[in-house]
Every structure is written in structure tokens, then in C-alpha cells.
Amino acid sequence: MARVIKQRPMNWIERLYIFECLRGLFTTLKHAARGLFRYETLPTISYPEGQPEIRHTYRAKHRLMLRPDGTPRCVACGMCAAACPAHCIFIEATQSDDPRIEKRVMRFDIDHLTCVFCGLCAEACPVDALRMDTKKIVFEHRTREEFVAHMSDLMDWDPKDYPEDAQSQMAPGGTKNKQALETWGMEVK
Amino acid sequence: MSNFYNMPKLPTENSPKVEIFVDDKAVMVPGDTNLLEALKAVGIETPHVCYHPYLPVSGNCRQCLVEQEGPRGRMLVIACYTPVTPGMKIFTPASSARVKNARKATQEFMLVNHPLDCPICDKAGECTLQENYMEAGQNESRMRPEYGKNYHGNPDHQFIDAKGQVRGGKHVDLGPRVLLDEERCVQCDRCVRFMRSIAKSEQLQLAGRADHTYITTFPGEKLDHEYDLCVTDVCPVGAMTAKYFRFQKRVWLLSHTPTISMDDSLGANIWLDHADGRIYRVMPRCNPEVNRSWLSNTSRLAFQGFNKNRLPAMGFNVIKSAMGEGKVAVVMGGACTIEDMAAARMLKDSMGDKVELFGGSLLKVSEPDGIAKSGDPCANRAGLKLMGFADVSELLKRAGEFKVLLTVNADLFGEDAAAAKALEAIPSRIAFSAFNDETAKKATLAFGIKHWSEVQGTMVNNLNILQKLNACPVCPDAELRPAYDVISELAGKKFESASAAFKKAGEYASVLAGLSYDTIKSTGKLLEGGEA
């Protein structure tokens, strides 16, 4: 329910306007002086040269998490595509070669031109296969087709960039990969 | 498992009404059926897994529990196997916490070792277990994570997964068309009952006892029945999956078009499940009078050829001029709708005695199999008769009289090349066909039309039931038109729509007069006075 906020009625000094004007002028003067004398403390950044600091919770470009053997964790359930409000995820599934795994993703495309970066896909993923923590926020390509990230593109990430994430370290090249492979490679009866 | 199977009695329009008390309220329900169907008739859905209206009642899932007031107090009974008796007192979860808890507990037991495969399961979205869970379950998981899910079924199929859990039987190859996932199976034995009672070929069996029960075939045998894909329909969970549809599409992304399978004169009612402009699967549409819930593999898998080998629609003016060369024989195939026939009758009206109408197929008529096939491959034979078309065999005898042969969806050369050889005497052979089939190849002029899955229309099946076809938006070529549209243009008076063509058909066949698409129910309309 909408909350009704009662505004305090203005007193006569405020209604005179001139003093409020002066207060406003003082505020802007402070900011202007900050820009002039403390230029480096401006909250804006010189964008292409200076990159913003992005936290890992920021919803940036997607990546597909990998199993210890390097295959995507994705089971092609289509939950991300179902959750996607922009309908920018295209998935095709096929039979997996691994007998322990039933379904495997054959095509996983994300159209980043259509994507609204809401993060619902990553939320919806039941197997933690899709994440948006790459911190890549710049998408620059020549053609529209290149904005569609294919599976190979989404799987192309380095575990070294995610040193604190145990799941990422289990991927090939990660510190926990060997250990994870041992568990993963359990004997199939 | 009980050895005593009996088919459930389903309520009909003529069922006697009796009064029973549901949650202390008096309601009138059909009196000659079981409690589950009776409650459904008054709008109370009872969750069930093993019960299927067209399969013998087995009563093993215990999901449909209700409370009944009896001589020894209120007892939990299964609704699917309890006949309705006048004055019985029934309590549903709406009033009884005991029923609610019992169903919840049953649900929880069923899910104990049911794998969390929903994301990758092809049944997800139309799974009975999911529906029941949303309705009766919804309990917090009491699974101890260190124990996890375990598979106790066929020891040959067990393996230990990356989390150290006992899994197994993930894709057991039952036969050429069906895969079994033993882990997902809830042992409702619907598939076993289907093969035993409906298919009359006991190819599936339950093996093992209790928690170790699993579905299997006899050693060395395969599941390869004409109706074996029906087990994937009856399976309430994703245990039985059809290979052709495996991982093709999540079911909630499919749109459904109700129509009629036009490859058999029974006219099995089907759903065409389509998405992205193509048909992904064909599912039987329940029609108690016609095919119940069954569909043959032939009808079901026919869709795979619907968009292949299609004929383009080109050169209509040449055909128009070719029609004037002499006496015309129009042959309508079994896949033609009543609307197409009305257009052909109009063509005869406009050209007079120059045109003679024939219909039918050269294929052999076989015996009905009693499930969902009449054995007559000419689907609309009753319709042809109704609209006054002579049989095609007569044409074969009088082939010499004609100068022009116009075949509409009638692949005479492909059906019986030897018999159709007589037709080669006709100099100008025009083929209206969806496919580039033998007749189209032999024809002097071939023109592509829409396939029956893409048109709206009606057909009369061998039980004399008028059934509706609906257009599924999967036509591969925007240029293609329905046959009635093309033929009526030949006749010089183009139909505006299928319903206009159907109205015109009423002029030629009095039984159809006064009917419209709106008055034909989805299960069809039994025509009176006509002959099957």
C-alpha cells in the first residue's frame, strides 16, 4: 500500500524563497568549489580510461560454469530461458555422452543486445551453471550478430580471476581442479 | 499388486444421479461410477497417480485417499476404487485434516527417492507428480542431506555419482522408441496395465519387490508394439520418455492445436504440439467415443514428414487453362476435408457434365485393431460418401473417357502403382498435393497445397462422427493455400473462409446443413441418418 508522507508546511522564512535560494546557492557553490579545488575527488570517472570498480555481485556479462572435466555444468533445463523477461537466451539440448549425465547443452546463446541484465537467469539456474560475475560490462562489437554470446564465449573464463570462489576453482586450471576431478572421476558401475 | 483388474466405469450423460454428502454438504453425483470420477463431476479434483480412466484400476498409489463415514467410524479409502453409493458421507481435504495429512505423507513417500530431475525431465510441466506436489504436497524436505536420494531398483543399473549417492537406471533402452528412467519411476504400473489390457501384449513387467521394484521387459525382449509410445503418455512421471521427443523442447513452450489425424478413417483426435513454426510432437486428444487416450505410433510419428518434400504453389494459371481441355476426373484423397469436397462439388456445378467426381484410396483396407485405428487408410471415406463422390475404382475402369485427371491429396500412383497405370492413359494429369509424391511426379502439372495439419476443416469418421480439424500455424511456405481455396478459385467462386466452405457443404449434404464450427464440439458430432 502506498504510504502517505505528510509534508511539513513551509514556514514563513521558507516561503520567502529568497533564503532558500541562498541555501541552494551555497550548496551548489560547495560542489563547484570541490570540482575546482579538489578535482580528483569528483565522483565521476574519466570513463574509457578509468574503469569503474565493479564488485562481483554486479550483474555483468554471463559465464557458464564448468565441471572439473571442462564441460559446462549446464543441463539445458531451460529455466534461465523461462525466467528471462527479455527472451534473449536460446538453448538447445542433446543427449550427454557421459552416462552419469543425462542432458547436455548443445547450443547456449545469449543475445546481449536484448538482455536486460536483470539476473533472473542466474537466479533461476538450478545447477549454478550460469553466473553474471565476470565484471565485464563493456560490449563493443561491429555487427549485431557478434553481440550474441555463444557457448564457447561464455565458457571462456579464467579461474584465476575468481580466486575466492570454490566453484570456479574446480574448473580446469583452478586450484581445486585436481581434487574435484578425483571425486568427479568416480568409478561408474 | 492385485491380480484383479477391472476397468473403471466412467460417468456418461445418462448416468443416474445419486445424492452423497461431501464435506457434510449434499451433492448430486453420477451414481454408476467410482468416487474419484464422481467427485470430478462436481468439480472436486482428487490427486491420483496410478488411476487412469481408460486403464484398469490398480489402486496402488494411495494418493487419492478420502475419508468415508462407515460403520466403524471415518476410514481412509481410495477414491478411485470406491464405488459411489447413495447417501455415502465423504470428507475431502477441505474439511478433513486427516485426509490432507495422509495425502501429504503419501506424496512425501513417493518423493523420497524420486530424483530432483525436474529441470532436465521431459515430463516437467505436465507431470502428475509435480501437480500433486503443488496440490497435496508442499512439505518441507525432511531428507537428511548426508543420506540423499538412493536408487534401489535394478542392481545392474546402479552407479555412484559425483556426490557419492547411489543412482541408477538413468536411460534404460526399452525398445526402438521408448527410453526408461528407472529412478524416476513411481511404480504406478500404468504402462504395464496399458500393455496388458489395451495393447494386449504384455511386453512390460514389474520386477523386484517393494522399494526394489522396477519396470523391465522380459530378458532379451524389447518394447516394440504399434502402441508403445502410449506408455509415455500414461506414465505420470518422466520415467517413460519417447526417443523422438527427448530433450527437444520444454513442454511449456509448446502451443497446442486440437485436430484430427487424417491417416485413418477412425480419425484419432490429436493435439499438434508446435513451437517456432514446427511441430514437435503429436499427442492423443481424449475422445471417449473415438480413440479414448490412445494413438498409434504411425499416426504419432507421421508429423516428422509433414514439412519435408513439400510441393511449391506455382503456375496456377496454367492449371486453370488445362482444366478446359476436355472431360475432367477429380479424385479426392482420404485426407481431403468436407470443405475440399464442397469446393469440388462447386467445380462440378460450374463446369457441368464435363466434371466427374471420384474419391477414395487404392490402399488395402485392413482390420480394425480396436484401439485407435480402424484400418482404413482413407480417412474421410464416410465424408466422400456423404458428399456423393464415386469410388476411385470406378475411375480406373473408365479411365479412357477422360482428358484431364485432377488429383487432390490423392497419391494414387504411390498407393498402387500397378492399378494406377490405367490412369496414365489420361493425357493431362494435374496433381494438387501437399507433398511431391509419386502422383505429383507423374503429373503433367503439380500444384502445392496445404497439408491437413495446416488447414481448418471437418471430416466424418467411420463411426459417422463429424470432427473438426484446426489449422496449426506451421506451414513452411506462405504461398501455400488450402485445397478448398484453390479448387473454389478454379470453380470461379473463391471461398472466403473454411466456414463459408462448410456452409456450402451443407447445401450438398443435408445432414451438414445448419451446422457450424461453433456447434461441433471438440469431441465431434454424431451425424444422424448418415451411413457409416
Added chain:
Amino acid sequence: MDIIESKTWIEWVITIAKFAFCFVPVLYILLLIPMERRGAGFMQDRQGPNRSYIKIPYFGKIRLFGYIQNMCDGTKLFFKEMFAPAGVNKVLYYVAPAIPFAIVFLSPCVIPWFGPMVFDWGDKAVRIPGSIIDSDVGVLLLMGFSSLSAFGAILAGWASKSKYTFLGALRTSSMTISYEVCLGLSLMGILLLAGSFNLTDIVSWQENHVWGIVAQPVAFFCFLIASIAETGRAPFDVAEGEPELVAGYHTEYGAMQFGLFYMGEYSHICINSFLIATLFLGGYAVPFVTTETMQAHMGGSLAILCGILAFLALAFLHMLHRYSKKLAATQQTHRFEVLQEYKLYKICGWAAVVVFVVLGACAWFLFNPANMAINGFAIGSFATALGTALIHLLVLVVKSVCFCWVWIWVRWTLPRFRYDHVMHLGWKIILNIALINLVVTAVIAKLVGGN
């Protein structure tokens, strides 16, 4: 000939040279536009335009703190195609933008840029007024000129044949009329005190008594508000209110035609700030120091001036140094480029410091009017007068720049008034305050027994 011979050649030279002041408002545009854009940026916690650059050898990309951007914009406007929409009154359409811009060259004529230069030239005592035209009705002339610029807007609005421009023109005209009244009335108080319409007299009254802002604080506020309104800038820019009228009277203008309006507006600000500085801030008068004291210690005064300038250069260098240090510590990919660019500024800054220090030292030690002569012709008093004029001019410029800043500051702070509020403010509040102020001033002046 008589007229020519009535004055010495140096008088003629200076009189003619004074016409150069006509270009001051145009030069101010070069100052005001970057001030406006970057000032607005700073007030909104952003950087403002700072990307355009000129590439020079060694130092690389020279951005001049975003100053190059204005050159680029000017070049763009200049080379864009001039066009007229179909159906406009071609003559008026093309003439209109020139009007406000032409006024700009007239208005500076009456502003006293420095105190009257009085010096001995040979055996003649020469007196040269500080304004180009030392008119006794200087204030009236100035007011007349500045209200003329409204004609540009009105004609443009009418000639453009568009609803938006027409509405904009209507608003401009009505607002100009309303605020001219307030402007004139709030001015009357100070005129009453000074007892003259001559701007030089007003300034010298302030020099002798007290600044106008102290004598007439209420009039100062009224005048400030009214002149902001008269320039048609926020918060009074209803004439070109974007949400309502697209761009007001200059909607249909592009290229340099629009550029003329744009420059006219900034020049108008410049002139108005000169006017305020002259009327209320003592004009060219140096605060706390009389002209006589200054002239008596001209060498010291010039040295102090040089010292101030050197200090400013040092402050600039300090800011550069501090910012380069911070920049070098960041990860910005262009930091070395920028540091290289700053090298140039540092060199310039240090050069300025050295030059000012040397000049100051020279002035301190070497400036002695009594000994100054060229080929035996004593120019000591002329040099003193020239130095005074220089200091006066700089003081006036500083004061006016401060007021220019007020224009920009107010624009980026206060939200736009609604049109009826503007009229309400003009006619019902400021006019009344100005009237009361006038009456009170008159009464007090009479009681105190001024002129």
C-alpha cells in the same frame, strides 16, 4: 582641424584605442562558455566537457582543461549550413540574430573602464575619461541598448513562423517590459544618491562615499534579479523553456545564426555584470585604497599586483602538482598522456611566476615617476596614469567576472519559474520593493541633506 588640434596626439591615440573595449563582451564569451559548462559540471559533481584536444609535438594532446571543446563547437557552428525554413520572412529571419549581437558592440561605449586619466603631457594637463563616450546620460543609454536586444528575440520569433518561436517571442517581450521597469526603478536609488546619470560620476561617488551595495542593498538585489530576468537566463528562461517551447524564439535557427543568439546572450550577461559592478560595486575603484594613495605609490601598487598574479600562478601550479600526483597513483590508462600535457602547463605556470616576480621587482625598485623620461620628455605622470588605468581595468574585470559567475551559479542552482510566477514576481514584488526603496532613499537623502 580645430578639433584635431584641440587635443594632443596622445589623447587621440588613447581615445581611439579605447574603442578596443567594444570587443570586451565578445572576449568575455570565450571566458563565459567554458566557465558555464565546466562550472555546471562541477556543480553537478561531474567533470564537464574535457575531451577535445589539439595535438602538439612532445606534449601530446593539449586539452586546456576542456577549453578546446569550445573552439570545436565554435568551428562547428561556423561551418554549418545556414538555412531558413519554408515560409519564413527571409529578411527579418536573417536580420534578427544580428540585432542582439550588434548591441553588444554599442553597450561597452558608456561603461567607465578606468578612472579619468589625468596626466601632464609636456606643458599640457591632459584629462581622458574612462569610458569611450563620457555621456551624461550613460545609464539611460546602457538601459536603452540592453532592452534593444529583446528586438532580436521578438523579430526572430515572429519571422520564424512557428508557434513555439512566436510564444517564446511573446514571453520575451512581455518579460523584457516587466523587468525593464524593475531594473530602472531599482537603479533610481543609486542615481539619486550620486545625483547623476553619468556612470563615471556614480563610480566616483562610490569611491568617495561608500559602495552602492552598502548604500542600496535592497536595490542591489532587485537590480540583480531584474537583470538576470532581462538576460533571459534560468531561472527566468521561460522564453526558451525547453519543456514547453522546444527552444523558444530560436527554435528554428541553426548554425551561426543560432551562434549569434548564443553569443548575444553571453555578451548580455557580460554587459549586465559590468553594469552591476559599476553601479553597485564601485566600478573600477580598488577597495580600501584611494586612487590618490595608489598613484602616490605606483611602483608598490604595480609590485603588489604582480605579486598577486604570481601568487595565483603558484596556486595554479600547486593544484596541478597535487592533481598530477593523484592521477599518477590511479590506474587510468591515459594518465601518462595527461601528465605529459600538464608538463606544458607547469612550464607556462613557472614562466608566469618568473615573469611576474621579475616585473614586480622591477616595478618595486625601478618605478620612479620623477625620473622617467624619453629623450628628455617627462612621461612620469603619464606612466602613473597608465598604471592606474591598468589596475582599475583589472579590478573592474575581476568584479564583473565575479558577477558573471553569479549568473552561471544561479542558473545551475534554481529551478525555472513558471511564467505566471515570473510576472507575479516582477510586477507585484520586485517593482514594489524597488518603489519603496526609492521613496525611502529619497526621504533619507533629503533628511541627511545630500544634493
